[in-house]
Amino acid sequence: xxxxxxxxxxxxxxxxxxxxxxxxxxxxxxxxxxxxxxxxxxxxxxxxxxxxxxxxxxxxxxxxxxxxxxxxxxxxxxxxxxxxxxxxxxxxxxxxxxxxxxxxxxxxxxxxxxxxxxxxxxxxxxxxxxxxxxxxxxxxxxxxxxxxxxxxxxxxxxxxxxxxxxxxxxxxxxxxxxxxxxxxxxxxxxxxxxxxxxxxxxxxxxxxxxxxxxxxxxxxxxxxxxxxxxxxxxxxxxxxxxxxxx
Amino acid sequence: xxxxxxxxxxxxxxxxxxxxxxxxxxxxxxxxxxxxxxxxxxxxxxxxxxxxxxxxxxxxxxxxxxxxxxxxxxxxxxxxxxxxxxxxxxxxxxxxxxxxxxxxxxxxxxxxxxxxxxxxxxxxxxxxxxxxxxxxxxxxxxxxxxxxxxxxxxxxxxxxxxxxxxxxxxxxxxxxxxxxxxxxxxxxxxxxxxxxxxxxxxxxxxxxxxxxxxxxxxxxxxxxxxxxxxxxxxxxxxxxxxxxxxxxxxxxxxxxxxxxxxxxxxxxxxxxxxxxxxxxxxxxxxxxxxxxxxxxxxxxxxxxxxxxxxxxxxxxxxxxxxxxxxxxxxxxxxxxxxxxxxxxxxxxxxxxxxxxxxxxxxxxxxxxxxxxxxxxxxxxxxxxxxxxxxxxxxxxxxxxxxxxxxxxxxxxxxxxxxxxxxxxxxxxxxxxxxxxxxxxxxxxxxxxxxxxxxxxxxxxxxxxxxxxxxxxxxxxxxxxxxxxxxxxxxxxxxxxxxxxxxxxxxxxxxxxxxxxxxxxxxxxxxxxxxx
Numbered sequence: 001x002x003x004x005x006x007x008x009x010x011x012x013x014x015x016x017x018x019x020x021x022x023x024x025x026x027x028x029x030x031x032x033x034x035x036x037x038x039x040x041x042x043x044x045x046x047x048x049x050x051x052x053x054x055x056x057x058x059x060x061x062x063x064x065x066x067x068x069x070x071x072x073x074x075x076x077x078x079x080x081x082x083x084x085x086x087x088x089x090x091x092x093x094x095x096x097x098x099x100x101x102x103x104x105x106x107x108x109x110x111x112x113x114x115x116x117x118x119x120x121x122x123x124x125x126x127x128x129x130x131x132x133x134x135x136x137x138x139x140x141x142x143x144x145x146x147x148x149x150x151x152x153x154x155x156x157x158x159x160x161x162x163x164x165x166x167x168x169x170x171x172x173x174x175x176x177x178x179x180x181x182x183x184x185x186x187x188x189x190x191x192x193x194x195x196x197x198x199x200x201x202x203x204x205x206x207x208x209x210x211x212x213x214x215x216x217x218x219x220x221x222x223x224x225x226x227x228x229x230x231x232x233x234x235x236x237x238x239x240x241x242x243x244x245x246x
Numbered sequence: 247x248x249x250x251x252x253x254x255x256x257x258x259x260x261x262x263x264x265x266x267x268x269x270x271x272x273x274x275x276x277x278x279x280x281x282x283x284x285x286x287x288x289x290x291x292x293x294x295x296x297x298x299x300x301x302x303x304x305x306x307x308x309x310x311x312x313x314x315x316x317x318x319x320x321x322x323x324x325x326x327x328x329x330x331x332x333x334x335x336x337x338x339x340x341x342x343x344x345x346x347x348x349x350x351x352x353x354x355x356x357x358x359x360x361x362x363x364x365x366x367x368x369x370x371x372x373x374x375x376x377x378x379x380x381x382x383x384x385x386x387x388x389x390x391x392x393x394x395x396x397x398x399x400x401x402x403x404x405x406x407x408x409x410x411x412x413x414x415x416x417x418x419x420x421x422x423x424x425x426x427x428x429x430x431x432x433x434x435x436x437x438x439x440x441x442x443x444x445x446x447x448x449x450x451x452x453x454x455x456x457x458x459x460x461x462x463x464x465x466x467x468x469x470x471x472x473x474x475x476x477x478x479x480x481x482x483x484x485x486x487x488x489x490x491x492x493x494x495x496x497x498x499x500x501x502x503x504x505x506x507x508x509x510x511x512x513x514x515x516x517x518x519x520x521x522x523x524x525x526x527x528x529x530x531x532x533x534x535x536x537x538x539x540x541x542x543x544x545x546x547x548x549x550x551x552x553x554x555x556x557x558x559x560x561x562x563x564x565x566x567x568x569x570x571x572x573x574x575x576x577x578x579x580x581x582x583x584x585x586x587x588x589x590x591x592x593x594x595x596x597x598x599x600x601x602x603x604x605x606x607x608x609x610x611x612x613x614x615x616x617x618x619x620x621x622x623x624x625x626x627x628x629x630x631x632x633x634x635x636x637x638x639x640x641x642x643x644x645x646x647x648x649x650x651x652x653x654x655x656x657x658x659x660x661x662x663x664x665x666x667x668x669x670x671x672x673x674x675x676x677x678x679x680x681x682x683x684x685x686x687x688x689x690x691x692x693x694x695x696x697x698x699x700x701x702x703x704x705x706x707x708x709x710x711x712x713x714x715x716x717x718x719x720x721x722x723x724x725x726x727x728x729x730x731x732x733x734x735x736x737x738x739x740x741x742x743x744x745x746x747x748x749x750x751x752x753x754x755x756x757x758x759x760x761x762x763x764x765x766x767x768x769x770x771x772x773x774x775x776x777x
Contacts, residue, residue, distance in 0.1 A: 024674045057677045058426040114442075119522065123557075149524050151445050175459045208635075208667065226635065 005077040009070055017069040019046060024063045029056035037064040045072045082212055084232075086239035091140060094234050098142035101242035108137060108237070109161050109201075110170040111148040114184040119150045121172030121207055125230050136230045143234070154184075154191045161192075166201045167241050170233070173207040181207055182218065189219030202240055204233065248655060248694045250617040250709050251701060256717055257618065263720035264573035270729040271516075272581055274528060275535040279764065281320070281447070281754035283536045284329040285312040286498035287766045289506075290381030291374070293345045294465070296451050297353050306450035306462060311349035312499070313448045318352045322359045326759035330374035335362035338369045345377070371763055378765040382543065385505035389545040392485075392508055395476070399485045402433040404691060406626065406651055406659035408683055409489070413438035413670055415457035417467045421474045426673070428478045428486045431680045434511060434658065436489035437471060439463050444494025444523050445750060449503065459670065463490050463500055468507035487511055489549070492537045493519050495529070495751045501537035505544035511590065511658075512541055515551035516575050517730075521739055522554055526749035527731055538582035539770040548584065549658070550575040553594030553627035555739060561596040561631075565611050566715035567739055568593050572615060573720065574730060576622070583770070586621035590658050594627035595647040599639075603704070605646055610708035612654035613699065617709070626651045628662025640664035641682065648686035653697050659683065 011018025023040070027033040034051050041049035049068035057063055089097065098106050110122045126147045127136045138145045148160060161169050171188060173181035185205050192200040206224035215223045222236055293312050301308030319329050333348065336359055342348035351357040362370045402408070410432035412423045417437075424435045440457030443450075453470060454462040461467060468490065475486045487510035492501045497514070504512050514537060519525035541548055552568040552575075559567065572591045579589055593615050597604045615624055628647045633640045644662035651659045661683055665675045699705035719738070726732035728746070737743035 022674070024672070057673055058429060061673060063674045063677060150522060151442070151524070178458065180458055 005075060007074045007076060017071065018067065019070045020065065020067045022063065022065045024057065024061050026061055028060055029054060029062040033062040037066060041066045041068055045070045047071055086235055088231055089235045089238060094140055094238055095142040097238045097242050105142055105144040106237065106241065107164055107166045108143055108145045108168050108170060109148060109164060109166045110145065111152040111157055112150045113152055113154055113157060113171050113188060114180060118174035121174055122147060122170065125170065125233050134229045134231045137234055140234060154188050158191050158195045161201050162196065168202040168204060168237050171205045173205060181209060185218045185220060193219065248613065248697050249620065250613050250699065250706055252617050252713060253710065256713050260573055260713065260717050260720060263717065263724045264577045266724040267720060267729040268574055268577045270731055271531045271578065275532045277758055278528065278532045279325060279328060279756050279758055280529055280532050281316050282496050282533050283498045284316045284325060286502045286536065287330055287378060287764060288312040288315060289499055289502045290766050291345055291377035292380060293349060305452045306454050306456065308451065310448050310451060314352050315349050318357055319359050323361050325756040327361055327762045328764045330765050331370050331763050332359040332361055334370040334374040335360065335366055338373050339366065375765040375768065379769060381506065382769050385544045388505060388508035392510065392545060395479065396485045399479045399483055402484060404687065406656045407433040409434040409436060409658050409660045410676060411436045411438050413460045415440065415461055416455040417453050417461055417470055418455060420461055421471060424471060425474055425478045427676060428475065428482060430677060431684060434487040434489055435475060437461050439491050444519065447495045447751065447754065449496050449499050465503045465507060468503055468509060472508050494523065495525060497533040498536040501540040504546060505540050509546060511547045511549055513551065514538060514541060514548040516578050517571065517734065517739060518551035518554060520734055520744050520749065524744065524749045526752040527734055527744060527746050528755045529751040532755060535582050536767065538579055538584055542583035542588065543770055547588045547590050547623060548579065549590040549625045550592045552592040556594050556596035557631050562607060565712045566719055569614065569712055569716040570719050571739065572619065576619065587623065589619065589622040590625040591615065591619055591622050592625045592627060595629050595650060596631050599632050599643060606704055607708060608650050609654060610705040611712065612650055612656065613705060614709040614712055616654050623657025625658045625660065626656035627660050630666050633666035635668050637664040637668065640666060644679065645682055645686060648683050649690055652687055652691050653694055655694055
C-alpha cells in the first residue's frame with residue numbers, strides 16, 4: 001500500500017494502474033472494430049490498452065474485453081463522501097431509545113409509489129426477513145410498521161399517513177427508466193407539503209439508483225442509495241425523530 | 247428422466263387438500279362476473295377501437311369502446327345479467343346495424359339498453375352466441391396455425407426451452423432485439439409489460455413506444471411482435487414462441503387478445519395479483535377462471551408466478567409455500583380446462599448462496615417440482631434476490647442455475663442476467679447470458695441421465711420434508727371456511743395480508759342474477775366438457 005494521498009489502480013504491482021473494462025460497439029466484428037475499441041480505450045485514459053477478447057453479437061455489434069493501464073491518478077485528499085452523521089444502533093438500543101424518548105410506538109409506513117411494482121427494496125428494509133443478515137423494521141418491537149406494498153398512489157399514501165399519524169414514511173423506487181424515480185419522489189414531497197405542511201411525517205426514500213446527496217433537491221428528508229441495510233434506516237429514524245438516549 | 251420416488255400417499259393427500267382449499271374460489275368464480283370478463287365478451291365479438299374524444303391526445307390513454315359499452319350497460323341496466331343480453335337485444339331489435347355502430351351511439355350518449363324478455367331473450371342469446379363464436383373460431387384457427395408452423399419449422403431441438411425477456415418500452419425497439427435474441431438461441435421471447443399496466447382497468451390500443459420498464463400489452467403490439475417472430479422462425483427453421491402477461495385488472499381481455507393474435511405462452515398466476523399488486527381477491531379469481539378457459543382453448547401454455555414468493559420470503563424456510571401454490575395453481579387450472587402440457591408451474595433458484603449445501607437444496611426443490619408434476623413443463627426462474635451487483639459472482643450463480651435446470655429436467659428456463667439489479671439488460675448482457683446457457687446445456691445437458699439421487703439421501707429427504715410441510719399447510723388452508731381466500735387474508739403467502747374485500751378492482755365485481763348469460767363462457771364450457 002502506498003502511503004501518500006495519490007494512488008493508481010492496482011493490478012499486481014503498486015502503481016501499475018491496471019484496469020479491465022468491457023463494452024459493445026455498434027460495429028461488425030473484425031480488425032476495424034478492434035481498432036475502434038482501442039481508440040475508445042485510449043480516450044478513456046487506458047494506455048497502453050489490450051483488447052484481450054472480442055466477439056460478434058448479431059451481425060452489427062461487437063463485444064470487447066479490454067485490459068490496460070489507466071494514466072489517471074486518484075487524489076484521495078480530494079475525495080468527498082457523505083459521512084454518516086448518526087451512530088449505528090443495535091435492535092435493543094433502538095427499542096430502548098423509542099421507549100424512553102417517545103413513550104409510544106414509532107409509526108412507520110412504507111410503500112412503492114407510482115407505477116413501480118418492485119417491492120424488493122421496501123421489503124428488504126421492512127420485512128422481518130430483512131437484508132444482508134439484518135432483520136427488517138417489522139422486527140423492532142417499538143416500531144409499528146405497515147408495508148403498503150406496490151403501486152400505492154401518492155394521494156393514498158398521504159391519506160394513510162395522516163390516518164395512521166405516521167412518524168415516518170419510507171418509499172422505495174427501483175424503476176428508473178426516464179428518471180421515473182426522481183419525478184415520483186418530487187411528486188411525493190410536493191403532495192405531503194401541500195396536504196400537511198410543517199406537520200408532515202419524516203420522508204425517506206431509497207433505491208439502488210438514488211444519489212444520497214439529493215435529499216434537499218428532491219424535497220425529502222433523507223435519501224438512501226444502494227446497499228442500505230435496515231439497521232442504517234432504523235438508526236436514522238431514531239436520530240431524526242427521537243431524542244438520543246443519554 | 248430423473249425423478250424422485252415420492253411417497254404416493256402424501257402426493258394424493260396433497261392434491262386432495264388442494265382441491266378442497268380451492269373449491270370456495272371456484273364456487274365464487276361461478277357466481278360472479280366482472281367488468282373485464284364482460285369486456286372480453288365484446289372483444290371476442292369483434293369490438294375494437296377507442297373513443298376518440300377521450301385520452302387527452304395520447305392514443306394509449308384513450309378509453310376503449312369495450313369499456314364505454316360495458317360502463318353504459320352497467321349504468322342503465324346493471325351487469326347482473328351480463329353485457330350480452332342488453333347489447334344483442336339492442337342489436338336484434340334494430341337499434342344499431344352492428345356492434346361498432348352501437349358503441350359509437352354509446353359515445354354519442356344516444357344508446358339505450360334494456361333487458362329483453364319473452365322471445366326477445368332467445369333472439370339476443372342466439373345473436374350474442376353467434377358473435378362470440380366468431381372470435382372463438384379465430385382463436386381456434388390460430389391454434390391450428392401454430393400447430394402447422396411448429397410442424398413446418400420444428401420445435402426447439404432440446405429442453406429446456408430458452409426463455410428471454412425484452413423490455414424497452416418501445417415495440418419498434420423490442421422487435422429487432424427479440425429477433426436478435428432468437429437468432430442467438432432464444433426459443434421463447436417474453437415482452438415485459440409497462441410496470442403500471444396491471445393496475446390499468448382498460449387495455450391500451452395501438453403500437454406503443456412509451457412504456458416504463460416494459461412495453462404495453464396491446465393487440466397491435468401482440469400482432470407486430472408475432473409477425474416479426476414468424477419471420478425469424480422461418481429464417482431459423484425453429485418456431486419461436488411469444489409470451490406476454492395475462493395478469494392485473496384486465497386478465498380476461500388480455501387472454502382473449504393473446505388468443506386472437508396467436509401468442510404462445512401467458513403469465514397467469516392464481517394469486518400473484520392479489521399478493522404482489524394488491525388486486526382484490528374476488529376480482530382476481532373471477533377474472534382468472536375466465537382467462538384460463540380462454541388459454542385452454544387457445545392452446546396457450548400458462549406460466550405461474552411462484553418464483554415471486556421467494557423474492558420476499560426465505561427460499562428454504564418457505565419452500566413449501568411454492569409447492570402449495572403450484573398445487574393450487576394446478577387444481578384451478580384443470581378446473582378451467584387446461585391440460586398438464588399447458589402448466590408452466592413456476593419455481594426459482596433463490597437460496598442464499600452463502601448457505602451450506604445451497605446447490606443441493608436447490609436440486610432437491612427443483613426435483614420435487616419435477617416429480618410432483620411429471621407432465622407439466624415447469625418454468626425455472628433464475629436468481630434475483632442474491633444478485634448483488636457483483637456481476638462476476640452473478641455470472642457464476644447463473645451458471646449453477648442453468649446446471650440445476652438441465653440436471654432436473656426443467657421445461658422452460660428463463661435466462662438469468664448477471665446485471666440483474668444493476669441495469670435493464672444490455673445487448674451484451676443478453677448475449678453473455680445465452681452463451682452461459684449454451685455452454686451448460688452443451689456440456690451437461692444430458693447429465694440428468696446419470697443423476698439418480700439415492701432414496702433416503704440428502705436430496706430425497708429434503709424433498710419429502712418440503713412435501714410434508716406442504717401437506718401441513720394445505721391442511722390448515724382447507725380447514726378454513728373459505729379455504730384459500732381466508733388463508734390469503736391471514737398472510738399465509740408472504741407476509742402480506744390481503745382481505746377478501748380489500749385491494750383494487752372490487753367495484754368491478756358483480757354477483758350474477760338468475761338468467762345471466764355469457765355466450766363466451768357457454769361456448770368455452772361446452773368445449774371443456776367435450777375434452
